[in-house]
Amino acid sequence: MSHIIGHIDGDSFFASVEQSINPSLKSRPVITGAERGIASSMSKEAKVLGVTRGMPVTQIRRLFPEVIVVHSDFFLYTVFSRRMFDIARRYGEEIEEYSIDEFFIRFKKGKLFFERKVKSAVFNIKSDIKKELGITVSVGLASTKVLAKIASNWGKPDGFTFLKDQDRENYLKATPLNKVWGIGERTAEKLEKVGLRNAFDLVSEDFRRIQKDFYKPLQTIWQELNGQEVFPFGNENLSPRKSIRSSRTFIPSANKDFLLKEIVEHIEKATFDLRRMNLRAKCMSVFIKTQTFKYKEKEVKFFQPSNASNIAVVQARIILDGIFLSGVLYRTTGVIFSGLENRESTQQVLFNERHQEISLPFKVIDNLNLRFGRGVVGLCSGLKKSSDYKKEFRKSRFSIPSFGEVD
Ligand SMILES: [Mg+2]
Structure with missing residues (x-):
């Protein structure tokens, strides 16, 4: 090898x-x-x-x-x-x-x-x-x-x-197709219909037939199962993740400030992950769900791809103003960052200096949080959350008993 x-x-x-x-x-x-x-x-x-x-x-x-x-x-x-x-x-x-x-x-x-x-x-x-x-x-x-x-x-x-290559046959014979990385249940079923039951059956097929009859990802899997390295290596080459999401269900609340603080926490969590993976998002959507499962979501496109939580919070505040209805009980908030791209591929020549300005404090914040525990340093809009949450919890505990639904 x-x-x-x-x-x-x-x-x-x-x-x-x-x-x-x-x-x-x-x-x-x-x-x-x-x-x-x-x-x-x-x-x-x-x-x-x-x-x-x-x-x-x-x-x-x-x-x-x-x-x-x-x-x-x-x-x-x-x-x-x-x-x-x-x-x-x-x-x-x-x-x-x-x-x-x-x-x-x-x-x-x-x-x-x-x-x-x-x-x-x-x-x-x-x-x-x-x-x-x-x-x-x-x-x-x-x-x-x-x-x-x-x-x-x-x-x-x-x-x-x-x-090892010499033992490959035995391992592949014992591996059902749906256990092969990249082959989903539906593809596995399709392959079974044409008589292929395990990974060895697949690699024994003629590559030309795979090329003719199946979609491109399966051809790559066939090659990899045969010991030919095709998937690129390294995080820069990763097929980009489509989105990063953070959401949570809580004791229903009609308090807009409380919802905003929840959203800020999601933004901090998600942008931390974006920075960790060296990604920036083109869009962010914020959603809220009511106690009666009504769903409201709105998306914004950033002026330029971003992983800065302060920029996202400004947008989230505007979205929340637009979708929040007073007097309604909400049970879930969440954010989704999408259109993710790798930092290096971002067109940022013009904005380079500005990016550095923005990203430096987050590096410090991320490191402090990693060292001393979650939320040691965060954005001010998230700070009052814990005491408010307790208040909300006390209030809602007696009026709304249902809680714990999967979101
Ligand atoms: Mg594991």
Whole structure:
């Protein structure tokens, strides 16, 4: 192999992070997602009981009263995520952050003991993450991203699988098509109809037939499954994410200031992620949902692509003025940033100086928040939120009993 690609995936990531920071949760069945009313991540102990992703919390409480249900803390997960990536950077120069709990690492072939060195780097990453973060990851090594994803899925949790070219056939025969990265349920069904059941059946097909009968992404997957590296590597080359969204459901409130503070918090969270991923958004929409599930949303286009929270807040305030009706109870607010583009690809020659002016304080804010915890530094419009929230909570607790619907 001229190179080896590793895919590294946090096991039960959110639940594991909760267990890591709270020793009383260790070795116990824990799920996150209380705020949405459904399980979004299950600790391995909860999985053993039979809790699955998306299961309603009410059902979990009834069937498995021993399960501990906690609220998601995405800021905390982001901190763990960043530290996980930083650990990996100690051992490999090429890292691609794929999602909050997954990344790829690419090792270029060296002269001596190449495979042995790669294995030892990966074991160091695993053991540093365990020691320093208190969580486990599963690792897959192979010659392409698609194969590495298959490998990391193999020995979960705390797994390590090296899928070598000579063993490929066995792994692929045991991999159903819907478990291949990039093949959705519908494509898998279509492929089954023409007699292909597993990944090996697919790679055994003639490439010309794949080219003739199937769409382009499947051709790429076919090549990757055959050990030809086609997917580009590195965050700059990532197929851009379509949007970043943050929203939350709360005790219904008719207080406009409270809604604005919620929206500001979403903007801070989402723009933090944009900056972390080196992205800027062309558009932002703000939405609110009433107690009776009426949905209002409005989108603005930024003067130039942006990830600055202060610019977004000014726009959000205008949108909220336009869609808010007084006397109506609202239960959810959210923001969606779309039209995302990589910082380097943004046409910003003219605005370069202005960008630097804007982005410098956010770098400081992001670093302070990462070091000292969420919300240590934020925009002033978000500051009064917690005391107001308590007031709102007290008020609404007695008048509106229904709460906890999934948004
Ligand atoms: Mg994971």
